[in-house]
Amino acid sequence: MSDDRDVAPEGGVGDLEGSVGYALKLAATALRVALDRDLRALELTVSQYSCLEVLGQRPGLSNSELARATFVTRQTMNEVLRGLQARDLLTRPATATSGRSRPVELTAAGRRALAEASAVVAAVEQRMVAALPAGRRARFLEDLRHCVQALG
Amino acid sequence: MSDDRDVAPEGGVGDLEGSVGYALKLAATALRVALDRDLRALELTVSQYSCLEVLGQRPGLSNSELARATFVTRQTMNEVLRGLQARDLLTRPATATSGRSRPVELTAAGRRALAEASAVVAAVEQRMVAALPAGRRARFLEDLRHCVQALG
DNA sequence: TCTCGTATGTCAGGCCCCTGACATCGCTGT
DNA sequence: ACAGCGATGTCAGGGGCCTGACATACGAGA
Numbered sequence: 540m541s542d543d544r545d546v547a548p549e550g551g552v553g554d555l556e557g558s559v560g561y562a563l564k565l566a567a568t569a570l571r572v573a574l575d576r577d578l579r580a581l582e583l584t585v586s587q588y589s590c591l592e593v594l595g596q597r598p599g600l601s602n603s604e605l606a607r608a609t610f611v612t613r614q615t616m617n618e619v620l621r622g623l624q625a626r627d628l629l630t631r632p633a634t635a636t637s638g639r640s641r642p643v644e645l646t647a648a649g650r651r652a653l654a655e656a657s658a659v660v661a662a663v664e665q666r667m668v669a670a671l672p673a674g675r676r677a678r679f680l681e682d683l684r685h686c687v688q689a690l691g
Numbered sequence: 692m693s694d695d696r697d698v699a700p701e702g703g704v705g706d707l708e709g710s711v712g713y714a715l716k717l718a719a720t721a722l723r724v725a726l727d728r729d730l731r732a733l734e735l736t737v738s739q740y741s742c743l744e745v746l747g748q749r750p751g752l753s754n755s756e757l758a759r760a761t762f763v764t765r766q767t768m769n770e771v772l773r774g775l776q777a778r779d780l781l782t783r784p785a786t787a788t789s790g791r792s793r794p795v796e797l798t799a800a801g802r803r804a805l806a807e808a809s810a811v812v813a814a815v816e817q818r819m820v821a822a823l824p825a826g827r828r829a830r831f832l833e834d835l836r837h838c839v840q841a842l843g
Numbered sequence: 844t845c846t847c848g849t850a851t852g853t854c855a856g857g858c859c860c861c862t863g864a865c866a867t868c869g870c871t872g873t
Numbered sequence: 874a875c876a877g878c879g880a881t882g883t884c885a886g887g888g889g890c891c892t893g894a895c896a897t898a899c900g901a902g903a
Contacts, residue, residue, distance in 0.1 A: 552744060552809045552812050552813050552816070558816060559816060559819065559820050559823075559828065559831065559832055559835075560722055560726075560812070560815070560816040560819060562832050562835040562836060562839075563715075563718055563719055563722055563835060564719060564722065564723075565762070565835070565839050566715055566719070566835045566836075566838045566839050566842075567715055567716060567718070567719030567720075568719075568762060569838065569839045569842040569843055570712055570715055570716065570838070570842055571716075572842070573842045574712075575861095584888075584889080585889095586888090586889065586890090592704060601851080601852095602851075602852065602853095603850075603851055603852080610717070610720055611889085611890065611891090612890070612891065612892085613851075613852070613853090614852090614853075614854085614890085614891080614892090615889065615890050615891075617852070617853065618888090618889080618890090619889085622888095635851090635852095635898085637898085637899080638850075638851065638897090638898055638899055639850080639851045639852055639897065639898055639899090640850080640851060640852080640898095641852090657704045660704050660712070661704050663712070663842070664704070664710060664711060664712040666841055666842065667711065667712060667838050667841050667842055668711050669841065670837040670838060670840060670841030671711075671834055671837055671838070672834075672837075675830070675834060676711065678827070678830075679711065679831065679834045680711055680714050682823055682824075682827060682831045682834075683711075683714040683715060683717070683718045684714060684718075685822040685823055685824075686718040686721065686722070686819050686822060686823070687714075687717050687718050687721045688822060689818055689819050689821065689822030690718075690721040690722055690724070690725045690815070690818065690819055691721055727891090736858075736859080737859095738858090738859065738860090753881080753882095754881075754882065754883095755880075755881055755882080763859085763860065763861090764860070764861065764862085765881075765882070765883090766860080766861080766862090766882090766883075766884090767859065767860050767861075769882070769883065770858090770859080770860090771859085774858095787868085787881090787882095789868085789869080790867090790868050790869060790880075790881065791866095791867060791868055791869090791880080791881045791882055791883095792868095792880085792881060792882080793882090
């Protein structure tokens with residue numbers, strides 16, 4: 540107690556270096572930065588790519604459904620959609636056939652952009668996964684899911 | 692090629708469920724949300740907590756040094772510091788003794804807030820780590836570091 | 844039928860974080 | 874001595890994400 544250095548409050552976090560949460564944040568940040576950098580060449584943000592990717596696999600989803608699928612609020616997704624729609628990467632009917640939800644569809648340009656972006660993202664992921672010792676990937680994935688489940 | 696479903700572009704991402712990057716993003720998001728929620732009771736954001744935590748372990752750091760330590764830009768850290776200073780959780784000399792950098796110090800209230808926040812964060816981390824099978828924590832940490840290294 | 848709850852789209856305001864730009868200050872090589 | 878360079882603090886602008894709030898549209902139950 541004679542020096543502040545290396546002294547953590549009781550029940551506190553302690554050293555950051557050994558913290559799983561800290562390492563998790565760092566890894567996620569590194570991933571986001573790498574994706575941001577590589578996607579910038581395509582004029583796409585990570586959020587926009589996520590939207591396109593989900594839409595490519597599940598065409599016709601509404602704003603709210605896309606928001607749930609990408610884990611953002613529908614307000615946020617609304618803005619993302621507006622940006623992509625302004626660039627003619629997707630279309631929405633002007634009026635809803637039922638209720639207020641309108642199905643979102645990729646345009647041809649949207650599918651092209653998705654294909655390019657998907658390749659870029661896959662390359663980054665490949666670079667990351669390649670750094671993991673062989674055979675540990677499955678366990679790593681499982682551990683990540685355990686974390687999500689414990690926190691959700 | 693007869694159906695869009697389950698058909699990934701060549702070289703694309705493919706299914707999201709098996710993607711390490713996707714799982715990593717989910718885990719980091721879950722962590723951030725959990726921290727946000729629990730820190731809200733203390734009127735602290737995650738960024739503010741990060742700043743306090745680093746400052747507690749390394750008092751006297753300047754704005755730019757804190758920014759580097761928490762992996763944000765100095766502009767961002769500048770705003771975080773201003774918020775914390777307005778609440779009297781830290782102090783900065785009005786004028787620099789040399790150059791332009793001014794050492795930041797926690798106040799007594801700042802140390803109290805840090806102690807509370809650190810306990811909250813430790814509890815969240817504990818909840819997360821407890822979900823990992825025994826003995827796998829070290830390897831998980833190592834894998835996360837491998838990811839960071841491969842991307843940085 | 845009419846009301847209530849639920850889901851949806853949207854606007855407003857705010858926080859976090861970024862890039863770009865600028866002024867200031869110390870150091871260094873000429 | 875001085876011009877150039879690097880680091881620092883700060884302002885301006887923008888994007889992403891959030892919560893809160895509101896209006897609208899559908900469906901279930903009294």
